[in-house]
Amino acid sequence: MKIGSDEWSKVIVDGARAFDLEIDRHHTDRFAAHAKELLHWNNTINLTTITDPFEVAVKHFVDSLAPAKRISPGASLLDIGSGSGFPGIPLKIVLPSLAVTLIDASRKRVNFLKHVIRTLKLGGIEAVHIRAEDLADDPAYRKRFDTITSRALTDLKSFIHQARPLLAVNGRMIALKGKIDQAEAEAVRSSILAVETYMLPFTDSKRSVFLFQ
16 A cells, blocks of 8 residues: 555545545545655654554544544644644644644654645644743733644643643643543543544544543
8 A cells, every 4th residue: 555545545535434524535635745744754853653554544644533523614723742743734634724833842843844834835834843831921822722632642631731821712622542541531530521432443443532621
């Protein structure tokens, strides 16, 4: 299987349907451009340990689409610890009206994110080299974002602590997690709006989407 092939694209299209999301070749072509740059840059900087084309399709792109139906078109979205652009860039591709800010503490990763944004000619999206705690010190960003995402970055309590000062009134925080420790979930029970668990399509891996408001 090659990245960008019909077979590769079909994996993502079929996987997205598991989340009641219809995407097409226009979307998967842009995912493929992102994926090719990811693997090219990965030769010189550490961006991902997932390099098999099938696993890239499922574990990066399909997995990033899980919260898409929970995000309103036109929302302002902050992706904390975006790394190589997941879930922020795939969400921007399928929900182009989003105003997206990607942040990461690694300058090399932010340089990669900026390169992908230019390569895909994406508008309404920026990548910033900064930690969430420092971003919250900037009045221009406090209480600015309708949706704040994080994918396997840190524990839930730390995520809420980082995100809350940046969240707009009535906004939502969305954490994408793998297997979750019960004690970790219990520590934030009072803040949980909803939890959705699912099997990542084409795998036996259990995933969870935590929503906080």
